[in-house]
Amino acid sequence: MRARLLCCHSGARANPANPESRAEDLEHATLDSEHAPSARLGMTLCLVLALAFGAAVPALAQSDFPNRPVKIVVPFPAGGPTDVNMRILGQKLSEIWGQGVVIENRPGANTGIGAQQVAKSAPDGYTLLAAMDTTLVMNPATGAAMNYDPFKDFSVITLTAKNTSLVTVRANDGPKTIQELIARGKQSAKKLNYGAGITITRLAGATFAKAAGIDVVLVPYKGSAEVVQGLLTGSVDFIVDGIAPSLPLIRSGQFRPLAKLNNRPLPPLPDVRFIADTSGLSIDEMSSWIGLVAPAGTPKDVVEKIHADVVKAYADAAVADRLEKAGIFAVTNTPAEFDTYFRAEAERWTRVYKESGIKLD
Secondary structure (H helix, E strand, C coil): CCCCCCCCCCCCCCCCCCCHHHHHHHHHHHEEEECCHHHHHHHHHCCCCHHHHHHHHHHHHHHHCCCCCCEEEEEECCCHHHHHHHHHHHHHHHHHHHCCCEEECCCCCCCCHHHHHHHCCCCCHHHHHEEEEEHHHHHHCCCCCCCCEEEEEEECCCCCCEEEEECCCCCCCCCCCCCHHHHHHHHHCCCCEECCHHHHHHHHHHHHHHHCCEEEEECCCHHHHHHHHHHHHCCCCCEEEHHHHHHHHHHCCEEEEEECCCCCCCCCCCCCCHHHHHCCCCCCCCEEEEEEEECCCCCCHHHHHHHHHHHHHHCHHHHHHHHHHCCCEEECCCCHHHHHHHHHHHHHHHHHHHHHCCCCC
């Protein structure tokens, strides 16, 4: 019995017009049945190897991440704590990766403009977002209009910092204590104005005013740099904002911090007390934070690579020193921990905001 197997041939092709040529090629393509099993096995092995190689191509492409510059979108103007943090981190990551790290400021819509841009970017790890608590927690908690879904549009990587915010006034004409600020609010014929940028500091100012029994007017800003400028120029009576932008002006004697919004130690300003302690009011701790996220669908190995290198960057003594001088204190966790944390925070703040009865619009 004869078995025929037609296969690819690397030699000359048969000439249809030449019967002898066709016969010769068919003879080469005809195998004895005793050789057919080994031929089939060879072809099967070739097929398996080809499929394996094809499946390995994406993995090989990801293993050399990054092989071109990486962009971190900061949803605030330049000069604020998120921007400062990302520029210090980006510089160190550039050293680790041997690739440029570009910081792109995209402020507006309560961080929504930058968040939407990253959510719609390719899920390859080359476009990242410095996501605030505003982005992932406070916007959904307060029912803000969003063109992105914080729970579906991102692959979370790690927390990068937890910030301590302050209630701050001008040193030349502002009150000396939080009690004096409350007294001014009650005695003044006009409402006090306060400046704040992110949602949690806006909510903190309103919460403080409600607890103190004073009327205030929120002057909303896009970011910390504008908040600080508002206090400097006299546009507002006090501000609720992170420590980083105000710290140089506090040290120079132009600003005076009256209280902090949480009870964590604050090494640059060890004498500033928690607002509930210094005012005697019942006010819960509030902290803002910054995290790093990528578009949903970013490969797990790329997320893990970025996470590992961010942790390595923050462990560098020179990086820690630069951040501390700016009033920023790095905090990292795993992608799984960050995911659990921000979802729990979203549930908590949705409940707190609803129960407070405060409206920020």
